[in-house]
Amino acid sequence: MCKEKSLNLKVFDDINRNYMEPKKAAGSIFEYLNRSGREDISKIRLTIENWYEKYPDKYKNMLRKRLRSSDNTESMSAWFELYLYNELIKKFDVEIEPEIQETGKRPDYLIKKGDQKLFYLEVCVSNDKEDPNVARVIDYIDTNADVKNYLIMRLIQIGKTTPKLKMILNRVGDLKPGGGYVYKENGWIIEFEMTKMPISNPANRKIGMSFTIFWGSDKKLKNKINKKIEQRVESNIPYIIAVNICSIAIDIQDVLDVLYGGEFVQQDGKILRRKKYGSGNFITNGIFLGPEGFRNKRISGVLIFTNLFPWNSEDIKANLWLNPGAEIKIQPELLNWLIDSYYILDGDEIKRINL
Template sequence: MHKTLFDQKERSLQGSADYNSDPYEYYNDSARTDVGIVRETIESWFKMYPDEEKDEMIARFKVSFDDTFFELYIYTLFSAMGYKLSVHPEIPDTLKRPDFKAEKGTEMFYIEVKHISMLSQTEKSQKRRENVLLDGMNKIDASNFLLNLKKITFKDQSQPSNKMIIKFFNEAIGKIDPDEYEKELLRVGFGGMPSITYEDEKVKIELSLFVKVEHKRGIQSRSIGSHPFQTQWGNDSATIKSALGTKGSRYGKFNAPYIICLNKQSISLDILELQESLYGSMEYSWSTNPENRDEKLRLSGNGFFGSSKNKKFTRVSGVYLTNANTANLVSTGDHAFRHNQFAEFPISLNITSSIQNILQLKETYPYS
């Protein structure tokens, strides 16, 4: 009997994952149809992974789901493009091993994989603290309402008391008549409705309410209906360059092309951000000669690959970047490959087909 990544069992867990839930455990236990389709897809990829490597991959999926998913994704993607991949191949003059060696006919290159975390350790701790709070707030008895979270302000590094927060909002919301609230809402609009605010020495929470439609009232469900908007200013080209730098010189010199595959989680793939991180930002130049301005728009050469006068990381032949995750492979998942024009070992690889086409996924994935 072949090894499986997930347990073969009856599943009964319904609903969305908690904010702080373990990803592997949720995918393993969920009975949702869409999660089941994702699980079956990942399982089909895992089936093709080398048997002698499966125990280690199972163990790593349970500890670091996103990183390990990306490794399996890359293995599956390049296999689907006709390459034969070896896992952790030996290379001369070092005990270090890249993730894969890819071969197709006379073509051969090495692959290193990295999932980029956009959060620092401090930010990760803050996110875990926030997730614990949100999981607690989903237990607020708002059976006639949904919570519209407007602002959450942590005052220190400690964890607020969910018990006190739940008690406060249960009492405050329990005094509100949904019919009267709806009438007032129609009269003054959302902007005119008062906030309900909880505050102690650790946290301040401001929220308002959405009234449930009448036939949904009295039914317990997840209480949070809306989160505060989070806006990203600028781009992450510096983070991409930093991630590439840790892999670019890891193995010394190869005797073959070497590519780095990065996974950066975002709603869409920003090609301009990728271009800037690899080739540098755009700069405008001109001549001081009034009769010939010779205006030019060119790459500054301050990217990962450097410039013709200052070539960098020439052992890296190219970079693959994607925002692929378990659910977006067809919807918003995208990818791009860019060559290093200064590479010591150039590579002929080109990726022009979509993730969906390469992996032969249905248009309706992951819903059917």
């Protein structure tokens, strides 16, 4: 295929679409977006195509390949980069993968206003490991459970074999509103709870909420940011790392632990973790705060989106977490249309400033 023809390719296939069901837990995000005939999904495809059309030709082929990947992490990473590019060109000029002369490194984006360099931006996605057996449980219950109210499913521990789906289905079907059931077999621990809320969605989905409760999501987020810290950019230009956290298992306390280190109070010689944030001392093991004080000073801040997806991108705003020890500061107002707040360290208190 000649280069000119490949550049004219769209992200999605030109096919007839008559699949009207919601996305199953199993299967790739791109596959679903590509085959669905639903009107809301058609609008999402149109938005992505419009964004893709604006992307520089030099980088389109690789981006398209990644967007179409069956690996959700790869596909969502490409989509997040495309999303940010289209948001940033609303206000600024954006250079993709600029070469840093001193190091030969190529960060994802350089944000400029004319000839003025405003900041460098690195982009990544942090998500939980996907397990096909978990998807099978969700899809099986959604399809077969004879219940009138929504179920809540909590995944505590993943086993190595497929769960006994019929056993789960029978026990869940016997639940009364407010009742619960815990499946424990072959390494699996899954909690089910019957709510008092009647099922009202057109697809008749039974599981109103499913989420994972196991340790490690915050560690993965920290590793993602640390890898981006290794990128070397010009020392006199602000440097931001943008992260899309695709996980229900991570909350604001986890973000605080990752960036500043865990909070603690001293009591009877023991270290006790706090359930809330906002004051107190810190265990010095964070991205911003280490044993010797402030660290990773080359990072101006971390721009965090939480569960940003193609179907909710118009509704989600980011939070900018400023590095208190940054050598080169960035003004949060520079991103005022993209964020709804920023966080700063004031003394020993972390403050949220709403825009």
